[in-house]
Amino acid sequence: MPLNKMHFMVVEDHAFQRKVLTQLLEMMGAGQVFSAPDGQAALDLLAKPEVHVDVVICDLHMPGMDGMEFIRHLALDERLQISLILLSALDKKLLASIATMARAYGVRLLGCATKPLTAAKLLELLERHEPGGAQAQLQQQAGAQFTLDEMSRGLEREEFEAFVQPKVEISSARVWGVEVLARWRHPWAGLVGPSDFVPQMEEGGLIDALTWTMLEQSSRWLQRWQRGGLDFCVSVNLSLRSLAEERVAERIHDIVRSRGVDPSCVVLEITESAAATDTARALENLARLRMLGFGLSIDDYGTGYSSMQQLSRIAFTELKIDRAFVTDSRADEATRVILSSSVDMARRLGIHAVAEGVESKADWALLQQLGCDLAQGWLIGRPMEAGQLETWVREWRNEHGHLVPDLPVPVSVWQARRH
Numbered sequence: 001m002p003l004n005k006m007h008f009m010v011v012e013d014h015a016f017q018r019k020v021l022t023q024l025l026e027m028m029g030a031g032q033v034f035s036a037p038d039g040q041a042a043l044d045l046l047a048k049p050e051v052h053v054d055v056v057i058c059d060l061h062m063p064g065m066d067g068m069e070f071i072r073h074l075a076l077d078e079r080l081q082i083s084l085i086l087l088s089a090l091d092k093k094l095l096a097s098i099a100t101m102a103r104a105y106g107v108r109l110l111g112c113a114t115k116p117l118t119a120a121k122l123l124e125l126l127e128r129h130e131p132g133g134a135q136a137q138l139q140q141q142a143g144a145q146f147t148l149d150e151m152s153r154g155l156e157r158e159e160f161e162a163f164v165q166p167k168v169e170i171s172s173a174r175v176w177g178v179e180v181l182a183r184w185r186h187p188w189a190g191l192v193g194p195s196d197f198v199p200q201m202e203e204g205g206l207i208d209a210l211t212w213t214m215l216e217q218s219s220r221w222l223q224r225w226q227r228g229g230l231d232f233c234v235s236v237n238l239s240l241r242s243l244a245e246e247r248v249a250e251r252i253h254d255i256v257r258s259r260g261v262d263p264s265c266v267v268l269e270i271t272e273s274a275a276a277t278d279t280a281r282a283l284e285n286l287a288r289l290r291m292l293g294f295g296l297s298i299d300d301y302g303t304g305y306s307s308m309q310q311l312s313r314i315a316f317t318e319l320k321i322d323r324a325f326v327t328d329s330r331a332d333e334a335t336r337v338i339l340s341s342s343v344d345m346a347r348r349l350g351i352h353a354v355a356e357g358v359e360s361k362a363d364w365a366l367l368q369q370l371g372c373d374l375a376q377g378w379l380i381g382r383p384m385e386a387g388q389l390e391t392w393v394r395e396w397r398n399e400h401g402h403l404v405p406d407l408p409v410p411v412s413v414w415q416a417r418r419h
Contacts, residue, residue, distance in 0.1 A: 011042045017116075061090070204372050
């Protein structure tokens with residue numbers, strides 16, 4: 001979104017700094033700039049129907065309602081679809097902690113910056129702002145309640161759709177594949193995100209049906225893409241409840257093979273909590289899936305328990321590092337150390353390291369420096385309809401063609417992908 005169409009709010013108790021930041025935004029061409037001396041004054045302004053704000057730039061240390069309390073109130077008001085930039089001179093570790101808190105509240109945090117905020121840094125953070133579209137639609141439906149009967153009818157009517165988000169090789173910028181993300185085109189609620197149906201489906205016994213739907217669609221799209229010359233893999237999420245089912249590995253294999261897709265082109269992403277299960281049947285299914293040629297990815301790595309134990313007990317081919325350790329990691333020493341250790345561990349185990357949540361050029365540069373294999377995130381591509389992928393790939397190649405070799409994929413890379 002152009003800056004001249006964006007509305008900002010500066011929340012800063014220091015009058016001079018508030019004025020300087022307001023003038024910086026106006027000089028950069030911001031459409032409108034509001035200002036407030038503390039969190040309560042900001043909320044009072046936001047409550048006015050004539051005040052529309054896209055991005056709030058907020059100090060943390062303020063008298064009255066400070067930045068942390070303001071974040072909590074911002075999250076509780078579902079009407080406010082606002083992006084947030086935190087501005088503070090606090091210790092980096094403490095600032096990182098508050099950033100984690102903001103994300104846990106569900107606030108769309110663009111990032112943190114130290115004072116004084118420069119135009120270059122502000123523009124870098126604003127690249128992450130999502131002005132509308134699918135993300136806004138998903139947020140609008142956050143917390144919506146749907147019955148199991150509605151979900152069951154939705155599955156029967158084929159209302160659930162496979163969206164995709166690209167994954168690329170960091171060393172070459174070559175498109176490696178996509179992660180498949182379930183979306184529900186609800187007849188009256190619009191586009192609904194997985195947080196509003198996956199937990200209920202798992203509890204109500206519908207998650208297998210959703211998994212089969214995503215696998216069917218993924219295989220169908222993959223076959224089309226491969227026929228069009230796009231040689232890559234798809235990653236599909238697999239629930240713990242599905243893993244506990246007898247013969248689930250054979251069912252997955254049958255669905256994929258019925259579409260003429262090689263199982264080695266399909267990576268099944270298992271959450272770290274699912275990988276921690278001691279259920280013999282789940283472990284058997286995971287082992288059988290690897291024997292059948294599927295790739296296995298441990299998803300959200302670093303957010304669960306006994307992570308290293310899971311890597312030793314299951315034949316994973318991919319380690320997917322959670323966004324909490326990727327986004328803005330260059331600015332936080334603790335997360336940077338965890339990220340570096342995770343990449344190094346994957347390398348030593350001979351499996352791919354995938355970083356999700358890559359949102360800035362600084363994130364990309366750090367991952368390149370650390371030798372991470374694959375990247376996924378808004379900097380590369382946001383979740384899109386599967387039918388849009390071929391156009392996106394052409395645009396990506398046109399923009400990054402100088403990084404992508406014209407030669408076929410080297411044998412060593414192909415073997416690594418398949419095994």
